[in-house]
Amino acid sequence: MPRSKTLPAELDPSARQLMADLRRLKDHSELTMRQLAAKTGYSAKSWERYLGGASLPPREAVEALARISGTDPVPLLALREVAADTWDRRRAGGQAHTGGQAHAHTEMPAAPSASSPSDTAEVPSPRPAEVPSSRPAEPTPGRIPHLALAAGVAALAVALLAALLVMLRLEDDVTPAAITAPPRSTAPSPPPTYTCRIARVDGRWSAGINKGRTTEIGYGDTGADVAEAQCLLRRAGISPGGIDGMFGPLTLRAVKAFQQRAGLTVDGMLGPHTWKALRG
Template sequence: MPRSKTLPAELDPSARQLVARLRRLKDHSELTMRQLAAKTGYSAKSWERYLGGVSLPPREAVEALARIAGTDPVPLLALHEIAADSRDGRRARPAVQQQDEQHERDQGQPAGPTAPHSEPTSAHSGPTAVPTPPRAAEPTPGRFPHIALTAGIAALAVALSAVLLLMLRLDDDAGQAAVTTSPRTTAASSPPSYTCRIARVDGRWSAGINQGRDTEIVYGASGADVAEAQCLLRRAGISPGGIDGMFGPLTLRAVKTFQDRAGLTVDGMLGPRSWKALRG
């Protein structure tokens, strides 16, 4: 497996944590960049940028990789949201500085700090004449709201960093802890649901999902035919992972194990002979 490139030093800590987790999921799935692109709809070049820390991946890409790896996407999406907020905060600071300079130009004042000036000394001359001290420079009108805005952004970034550290600690301690999500997020990240209804139909085993079809399927396929095969593999005592209709690494390993036990050619492809053995 090729060694991952070192992430950029200027990468935000939350973005760095997100990319590191996405890299681990990609390596665990044993997918190449082309296979990852085919399964998620994002190009291989895009994934190279995402996993290299060059650009922040979209939420949909993060959810797709989590679904392929069979893991809960909610912690990854929380990291993505914090990384996106930090990125937007950094972009907002130059804009605030430009607004300050524009406001000062509109007021007819120089962009730099105002130099203190001295009042003329008293017109009275004599031994008791005391020079008038210089007046303190007055603050630039309109600057305090922008300073307050900048301070608010900094406080928000600190708060988000604290939340991120707490989430990472809880995630490390509890592992795959149950996380309550909104209905919209759950619906968007949940794969299709299949139920195995194992029964003998005309002397052949069936899971009741693909109407008894023996369609040839290979690694990377998805749908009802894959779910039917997963149910029959589980009936044969070999776990393919979840019954999710995705022909991924776990299902591929289960198919090869079954073919080896049945004395078939171990090629990881479900053709007519493998289907016949599964349904036998």
């Protein structure tokens, strides 16, 4: 996406500031859209919508871009929360407006007229007032035995159903214990160990771990390429912590310090230029 593309005019200030900051981080990292998609897990089309202001990026996408560029994600996430609140209110306002128009066109059924002739014709004539009897109503002969029989059958059915459920519950509790084998205790595999063997190979420094590869790596990566970079950083006099093959905070700080000393772009990523300076 060209850097000169103008953001939509309807964006609120917080969303506009968020898109501008994300654009700046993307340009600073010197990554193409395809490289950005490969590193963050979001497609290039998605990033075009996010950076173009057509769609609000999710929290994970903002955190991923901040991690790649070595930037604190907290201010960006705060901007995103404010922008999301305004974004949701604007969407809810549009839906409410549409619903209000639909409600305005809903017709209510007409109320019947109080003077309708048909209503007057169906009004029953008043009957003489009856004095209620104080005697209780007598049960209908033959009804009580039928009710008792029906209640007994229902109670029996409920009891049988409850017994069946208890049997099924017991089978569920017993069967897995008889079939499932006891878990095996497996010892965790030890992490790989790396040894720095600093030497000049074809006029370039090497630690003898990743066979001279210059694969682009960054914060959160692991493996032999990270261990090779850690050894070369230590050779350059900047401690990355341990030689453990994990690109953590200490290694990130060491990479940035080396890039600043070498006059490179301080982004915390080991790209071709940083590898070349390390192997010097």
